[in-house]
Amino acid sequence: MTDAQQTAEASPDLSTREPSGPAPVPLLTPREGVPPVTADTDTLDRVVAAFAAGDGPVAVDAERASGYRYGQRAYLVQLRRAGAGTALVDPAACPDLSSLGDVLAPTEWVLHAASQDLPCLRDIGMVPTRLFDTELAGRLAGFARVGLGVMVETVLGYSLEKGHSAVDWSSRPLPEPWLRYAALDVELLVDLRDALEEELRRQGKLDWALEEFAAIAAAPPPPPRKDPWRRTSGLHKVRRRRQLAVVRELWTARDRMAQRRDLSPGKVLSDAAIVAAAQAMPSDVRTLAGLHGFGHRMGRRQLQQWQTAIDQAKSLPENELPQPGQPAEGPPPPRAWADRDPAAAARLTAARAGVTAHAEALRLPQENLLAPDVVRRLCWEPPAERSREAVTTALRQLGAREWQIEQTAEVLVEALGADA
Structure with a gap:
């Protein structure tokens, strides 16, 4: 039994708590009310000064107009920090938010599903150096459902209105109900972060989460998609x-x-x-x-x-003329392995079973324990020496994080040794 398993079994698990019992309290309005939208440089300067003087982590969210406008630009940025309150900033009117990004750069940013918002935030000059992703934290902590509304309800006991998530955020002026919804999305984000940090610490997974967050913050922008x-x-x-x-x-x-x-x-x-x-x-x-x-x-x-x-x-x-299939990068589709390389197919079957079983024991999704593509590539072209050291080196070269290597190396050594 790993240290994480022992720690997780030592006390009740927040992630398994049922939403039964007292009904969640509807969160209808931000504590300080709905702030006006920041849409000019003078107001932006005041927001920058207020958030620079604030304390602790900053909650950050962005609204896009997916399905309405070209690309994935941000049309509203929401922030909340102790001592500064909540701000709603219009990137259409203030397209360069690098001054805000600069003052917040040393601060931990709290986002939900960070990978969705980071590209559009980067485009307007907001790039975190440290972050806490509450969605990913929920996955690592073993929550079955990790949407923001469900997490706030399960962990904090409040219900959020989610009726405006798919509206056209490029509309102007933005209706007051939309702005209230946007402000509420960051109202409890830091509270959720604190509760999840404690839960991850209790389960012995906090270091894993911090390593994941650091990898997200350090990741370069993805290259343009081919074809x-x-x-x-x-x-x-x-x-x-x-x-x-x-x-x-x-x-x-x-x-x-x-x-x-x-x-x-x-x-x-x-x-x-x-x-x-x-x-x-x-x-x-x-x-x-x-x-x-x-x-x-x-x-x-x-x-x-x-x-x-x-x-x-x-x-x-x-x-x-284009070819019927996109040129393959890496291993062929797993369905073709049995015919092309039966030994590799046997390795993949064993590796998948081992990683899945260990993920279930740790109560986290298999894809978060180790990316399926990493498992496939390792099984298709395994190291010549089927030792822990060789597998560790191969996993590191494939981009696995150190905590993932620590948790899966022995399982994969055993799987790769099936045909050795």
């Missing part, structure tokens, strides 16, 4: 290379138009329409207009733009 058009929904229905070229040309034309109009690409042309056009390969605008997604509401000029993209795909030489 993003291949993520078109329904692409599996398109079999021929020339049809794939139609998908690629339509996706590219749609992306340019969406960026120019600052609209979500799905509002310009649906993925289903792109796939339908690729399957039908229409020869003219009239035929195109009869396809799903190219209905009577679309003007002739716009239809002609889509037809031009289709015609471009039709005219490409064979050597410029």
